[in-house]
Amino acid sequence: MGHAIKEDVEEGMTMLRLDFALNKIAGRAPPSPSDAEKDSIKGETSKLTIRSLLHFLWDVSHLTHWNPGMQGKRSWATVHKYLSRAAQGKYTKGLHLPSTLYVPEPFYVDRKNEIAQRRSALIAAAEKSDRPGQKLFIVIGEVKEVASARYGHKVVLKQVPDFHFMMSEDLNKKLKVFKDEISLWNAFPEIHLVTIATFSVGRTGIAEIEEMAFMVTNEQWIPFSNVDEKNLIDSLIASERRFVKGLRYNLPSSRPLASVILSDTPHKHTAVYMVPGDASEGYMAALGDLTDNDKLTHIQWLAGNIMPELPPASATARAA
Structure with a gap:
């Protein structure tokens, strides 16, 4: 990934260059969509798109790795645990990534109040930072549905049934970019549709998505891009093989x-x-x-x- 990811082994830090914003400044035009495929040196190496950040964290979490001993042991709790660990020591735009990254913890009805309080504390702490403009957060979660709201649409995450992410009509129309991921999600009820999105939280406490990307994974949370690749991965798992799944980051198809x-x-x-x-x-x-x-x-x-x-x-x- 060239200059997009710089690791300082001695300091135990990794610097990430992102091509998407983590704040909104009045009067500044929003960035053009960054998940369109690019086939240039700059597009592949200089900065991480929002999708390639998801790929990076999935890789660092070793959620791309599989061995037979993992069978039956991967749940969202596992994904949450290792994504949260992967974010540690990663810095971007002067921020420690965990301070702006929200990976929902597993949801339990009897703990919903304390879960909501921890989410509110994360948002409140980030809002106190000295970043100019309105602060943006990054969320990674599993999509339950994209539903109509009274105005626009909303994304409901399985792990956050009590905190919806609103989406403008314009952004909803752009979801056609992810028609392949959505068609796969519709076809296989056992698979997961994972989203990464930047979002703001207004004075009312409502979250609004600014930019997003999707990724489909099989039942064991291993990403794939088409039916043949899913069949290959499922066959390897059934045969008790050991493997690592390749991810494209910024590399076009x-x-x-x-x-x-x-x-x-x-x-x-x-x-x-x-x-x-x-x-x-x-x-x-x-x-x-x-x-x-x-x-x-x-x-x-x-x-x-x-x-x-x-x-x-x-x-x-x-x-x-």
């Missing part, structure tokens, strides 16, 4: 990326690439460059073909 890296194969890890049927010459040339790396075994799955046979897990990995 016109560029190749290993869908998964199998970490349990003998001698070398194995990269599996999902190759679109309409892949361009540029895509295939870039894929050729990636597969020239002899430190990995490389397998390509061309869209429309049956899933290729994958190398078996090593005896050591099976016994672990």
Whole structure:
């Protein structure tokens, strides 16, 4: 990610450059939508879009990693725990990320008042900062529904049934950018639709979304982008394989990326690439460059073909 992520190992700090605002200043035009795919050096390396920040935190949380021992042990409580940990030591725009990041804790009816108080305390503390203009927060949560409100729309998160995020009619119309994610969410009732959004809280205490992105994950909270990729991941989990899911960050779909890296194969890890049927010459040339790396075994799955046979897990990995 080039200059977008700078890690200072000695200080235990990571500096993040974001291409979206964390405050609203009167008279300043809002930024143009940042989650449109970009295919330039600047778009890929200089700053994190709101979607690529979600990918970064998911990666650092190791929610992209899987081994058989994790079966049945991933819930939103797990996601909340590791995302909250991942944010520690991350700084952006002069802020410690946890001071502006809201990852809802698991909701329990008998604890709803204390949960609401902790949420209010987070918002109140951030409002006291010396950032100019209206403060913006970042929320990461699982979408329950996008519903009509009396004026505009609202996003309801499963973990926050008592605190809705209002969305303007204009922003709702822009959700067509995420038609692929929404269609997958509609098709598979067991999967999760995760959102990351910036939001403000007005004097009335109502949250209003400024910018957002979506990501779909399977039942185990592993992200995927299409049906074939979901089938691949589900097959690997059922076969008790060990792997790491690749995430695109700012990389556009016109560029190749290993869908998964199998970490349990003998001698070398194995990269599996999902190759679109309409892949361009540029895509295939870039894929050729990636597969020239002899430190990995490389397998390509061309869209429309049956899933290729994958190398078996090593005896050591099976016994672990």
